[in-house]
Amino acid sequence: MDARVGADVTSKDRKMTNRNAEQPVFGKLSVRGVHWRHWLLTTLMAVCAVRPALSLELQNPVACDLGQECHIMQVVDRDNTDAAKDFLCGTLTYDTHKGVDFGLSSWALMAEGVDVLAVTGGTVRAIRDGMSDRSGYRKPNGDVGGRECGNGVVIDHEGGWSTQYCHMRRGSILVRSGDRVESGQPLGLVGASGKADFPHLHLVVRNNGNLIDPFDGRNALDECEARRPTGNLWSDSAGIVFRPGGVLSEGFLDRVPEYPDVWNDAISTDILPTAAPAIVAWGHFFGLRAGDVIDIQILAPSGEEFSRDRYEMPRNRATQFRAVGRRLRGNEWPTGVYTSKVSLIRDGSVIEERTGKVTLQ
Numbered sequence: 310m311d312a313r314v315g316a317d318v319t320s321k322d323r324k325m326t327n328r329n330a331e332q333p334v335f336g337k338l339s340v341r342g343v344h345w346r347h348w349l350l351t352t353l354m355a356v357c358a359v360r361p362a363l364s365l366e367l368q369n370p371v372a373c374d375l376g377q378e379c380h381i382m383q384v385v386d387r388d389n390t391d392a393a394k395d396f397l398c399g400t401l402t403y404d405t406h407k408g409v410d411f412g413l414s415s416w417a418l419m420a421e422g423v424d425v426l427a428v429t430g431g432t433v434r435a436i437r438d439g440m441s442d443r444s445g446y447r448k449p450n451g452d453v454g455g456r457e458c459g460n461g462v463v464i465d466h467e468g469g470w471s472t473q474y475c476h477m478r479r480g481s482i483l484v485r486s487g488d489r490v491e492s493g494q495p496l497g498l499v500g501a502s503g504k505a506d507f508p509h510l511h512l513v514v515r516n517n518g519n520l521i522d523p524f525d526g527r528n529a530l531d532e533c534e535a536r537r538p539t540g541n542l543w544s545d546s547a548g549i550v551f552r553p554g555g556v557l558s559e560g561f562l563d564r565v566p567e568y569p570d571v572w573n574d575a576i577s578t579d580i581l582p583t584a585a586p587a588i589v590a591w592g593h594f595f596g597l598r599a600g601d602v603i604d605i606q607i608l609a610p611s612g613e614e615f616s617r618d619r620y621e622m623p624r625n626r627a628t629q630f631r632a633v634g635r636r637l638r639g640n641e642w643p644t645g646v647y648t649s650k651v652s653l654i655r656d657g658s659v660i661e662e663r664t665g666k667v668t669l670q
C-alpha cells in the first residue's frame with residue numbers, strides 16, 4: 310500500500326555534458342603549518358565561491374499549480390556523509406540528490422502535458438531527447454546507465470550560472486543547442502525519462518560548475534542550517550513555497566484503489582450510486598517522517614462520523630498511500646453528500662489538510 314520514490318538522478322547525471330562536471334569548492338584546508346595570510350586568502354576564496362558575486366533570480370520552472378497539481382518533492386542533499394538532509398536539516402531529500410524535484414501528482418497529468426520553463430534567460434548549451442518515459446520506472450538502476458538525467462536541456466546564463474532540466478518527456482524538447490531563450494520560455498514537457506520513478510522535473514542549478522542549492526544560494530557542500538535561510542534564489546513572483554511534506558492527491562471511490570491507479574490517474578469520483586459496494590476516501594502523501602500522523606475522516610450527510618483512520622508513520626518515507634471507508638451491509642447507502650478530511654500532522658500541527666466530497670444518488 311505504499312511505495313518509495315527512489316533515487317532518480319545520481320552523480321552520474323553530470324555525464325550529460327562533461328563541461329557540466331561539479332568541482333568541489335573545498336579541498337582539505339589545513340590551518341596548522343600554513344601562513345595565516347595564505348589561510349585567510351584561501352578562506353576568502355572559498356567564501357567567494359560559496360556566495361557567487363552575481364546572483365541569479367529564478368522563475369518557476371513548471372507550468373502547473375504548485376501545491377495542488379505539482380509539488381516540490383525532493384530538494385538538494387546538504388549532508389556530506391551517507392545520510393541525507395535538506396537545507397533546513399529536514400528529510401525532504403535523499404543521499405547525493407543534486408537538484409530540486411518538481412513532481413506531478415499523477416501520470417495522467419504528465420500525459421496531458423505540463424510545460425517545463427526556462428527559469429531565466431540564457432543560451433542553450435546542450436539537449437538530449439529520445440529516451441523513453443518509463444525507462445527507469447520500478448527498476449532501481451534502470452536501463453539508463455550514464456544517462457540518469459534522461460531527456461534534458463542545459464542552459465548557460467550570465468555570471469557563470471547554468472541550469473539543467475532533467476527527465477523531460479520524450480519528443481517534447483522545443484529548443485536546440487545555441488538557441489537564445491527568454492525567462493519563462495517553454496523548453497518542452499515534464500516527463501519521466503532517465504532514472505525517474507514518477508513524472509517530475511529535476512532542476513539543477515550550478516555556478517562555475519559548482520552545485521548550488523536554490524533555496525539558500527549556498528554551495529551544496531555547505532552543511533544545512535536548521536533555520537530559515539537568507540539568499541534564496543527564487544524570484545518573489547515565482548511563487549515557490551517550500552513545504553516539508555504534504556498531500557499529493559486525494560479522492561473518493563467505491564473501493565480501495567490499487568496503488569498504481571493512484572499514481573496513474575489519481576483515480577476518483579464525484580458521484581456514486583446508492584448501491585455502491587463501498588464508500589472509500591483515500592490520500593496520497595509525500596515527504597513523510599517517522600511519527601507523522603495521517604488522518605483520514607469521512608463524514609456522512611448527517612454530519613456524523615462515518616469512518617476514520619489515524620495512522621502513525623513508523624519510519625521516513627518519500628510517499629505513502631492510505632485509504633479508509635466502509636463496505637455496504639444493507640441494500641443501499643443514505644443519499645446525500647459525504648465529505649472527507651485528509652490531513653498530514655507533524656508534531657501536533659497540521660502540515661496540510663484537504664477536503665473532498667462525493668454525492669450518493
Ligand SMILES: [Zn+2]
Pocket residue numbers: 317318383406407408409410511512
Ligand atoms: Zn531529482
